[in-house]
Amino acid sequence: MPETYIARSTAIAARMLGGEMMIMSALDSTFFTLNEVATLIWQAADGHTPLSEIVERRVCGEFEIEPEVARRDAEEFVSRLSEHGILLVSDRPIKESNSGSAETR
Amino acid sequence: MTRTTQIAQEVTIAVGGTPILLRCPDEEFWSIIEQRYSGFVSEVGWPACVFDVEVTQPERSISSVRELLVQNDGDGWRLERGDFRVAWNARTGEGRILQTATPYAIDTALRIVHTIVQATRGGFLLHGASAIRNGRAFLFSGVSGAGKTTISRLAPEEAILLTDEISYITRSGDDYRAWGTPFAGELARPGENAAARIERLYFLAKGPENTIEPIPAGDALRLLLRNILFFADDPELVKMVFRSANGFLEKVPAYRLTFYPDGRVWDLIQ
Numbered sequence: 001m002p003e004t005y006i007a008r009s010t011a012i013a014a015r016m017l018g019g020e021m022m023i024m025s026a027l028d029s030t031f032f033t034l035n036e037v038a039t040l041i042w043q044a045a046d047g048h049t050p051l052s053e054i055v056e057r058r059v060c061g062e063f064e065i066e067p068e069v070a071r072r073d074a075e076e077f078v079s080r081l082s083e084h085g086i087l088l089v090s091d092r093p094i095k096e097s098n099s100g101s102a103e104t105r
Numbered sequence: 106m107t108r109t110t111q112i113a114q115e116v117t118i119a120v121g122g123t124p125i126l127l128r129c130p131d132e133e134f135w136s137i138i139e140q141r142y143s144g145f146v147s148e149v150g151w152p153a154c155v156f157d158v159e160v161t162q163p164e165r166s167i168s169s170v171r172e173l174l175v176q177n178d179g180d181g182w183r184l185e186r187g188d189f190r191v192a193w194n195a196r197t198g199e200g201r202i203l204q205t206a207t208p209y210a211i212d213t214a215l216r217i218v219h220t221i222v223q224a225t226r227g228g229f230l231l232h233g234a235s236a237i238r239n240g241r242a243f244l245f246s247g248v249s250g251a252g253k254t255t256i257s258r259l260a261p262e263e264a265i266l267l268t269d270e271i272s273y274i275t276r277s278g279d280d281y282r283a284w285g286t287p288f289a290g291e292l293a294r295p296g297e298n299a300a301a302r303i304e305r306l307y308f309l310a311k312g313p314e315n316t317i318e319p320i321p322a323g324d325a326l327r328l329l330l331r332n333i334l335f336f337a338d339d340p341e342l343v344k345m346v347f348r349s350a351n352g353f354l355e356k357v358p359a360y361r362l363t364f365y366p367d368g369r370v371w372d373l374i375q
Contacts (some may be wrong), residue, residue: 011340013343013344013347013348014206015326015351017323017326018321018322018323022323022326024326024330024343024347025343026343026344026347027338027340028338028342029335029338029343031327031330033323033327056346063238082268082287097265
């Protein structure tokens with residue numbers, strides 16, 4: 001099964017607020033609030049760490065979640081954010097020029 | 106507005122401390138301006154923007170754009186609706202307005218120009234009423250029907266009503282100020298041309314009794330962004346608005362104000 005790589009789009013503005021990550025798409029102004037698990041995935045979306053590794057090491061390492069449930073939830077989350085151009089998704093590592101410089105405070 | 110401005114065929118309208126010079130040879134245009142903006146005429150010598158206005162006679166559709174169009178290409182902005190067309194260079198501040206002889210055209214064009222100007226300065230225009238009481242400004246935001254006009258009507262006599270519809274917020278260093286605007290809602294009268302430091306932001310809801318509750322930071326940001334006026338599908342400006350909203354909430358506390366529609370609610374606002 002091919003790996004999935006995820007990277008934060010540059011066309012967003014994001015901010016950690018009250019323990020939640022707030023993200024706004026600069027393309028369509030949609031607004032998302034991420035919970036703790038989703039925030040962790042978001043922060044780990046560096047373009048070169050496979051999603052499976054993020055789920056296994058970070059999500060399952062820090063939260064008491066069944067690996068299968070965590071994988072399914074992560075895929076759904078990634079799919080939803082990629083629909084709005086907030087996360088970039090590829091089956092190959094994503095170069096830094098396409099990601100990483102999103103406005104995040 | 107004095108006759109002098111009519112003779113000179115130009116006038117500077119300053120809303121939110123941002124002077125915009127309008128030039129137009131058409132008498133009908135000046136009667137529109139006089140009705141809506143007479144309290145906001147400024148003597149400032151150096152306007153932020155200058156627009157040459159042409160009024161079409163007789164009225165006809167100016168643009169085929171049915172909905173509002175706001176586009177930018179670098180410094181150049183194009184604003185269009187059926188009743189007006191604006192070409193504006195945000196860097197030089199100069200532009201042209203072609204419009205029908207209706208007050209709504211110039212009103213909408215000015216609102217858009219102000220949102221763009223403020224986006225670059227950390228300020229914004231907000232769907233909300235605002236008033237000054239005891240030297241401090243209070244904002245009352247909410248969707249249509251939340252109670253903006255109601256709370257404005259209930260304001261005590263000593264309160265200075267800045268607007269019942271569109272609040273104008275500017276940033277100056279760490280301070281945020283609310284300014285009166287001529288952009289009226291159901292109350293159908295322009296606000297006072299005054300300004301004060303903002304003390305609190307309230308998101309309105311009507312209810313059986315008057316209560317004030319703090320709003321979690323994330324919810325406040327979501328509500329604020331939902332109510333900021335913004336017209337342009339421009340990624341950089343969207344980021345600026347997001348930054349402005351965050352900066353504002355770092356300095357101004359947000360609350361939910363549930364109120365029963367009678368004057369007692371103002372006992373809580375001072």
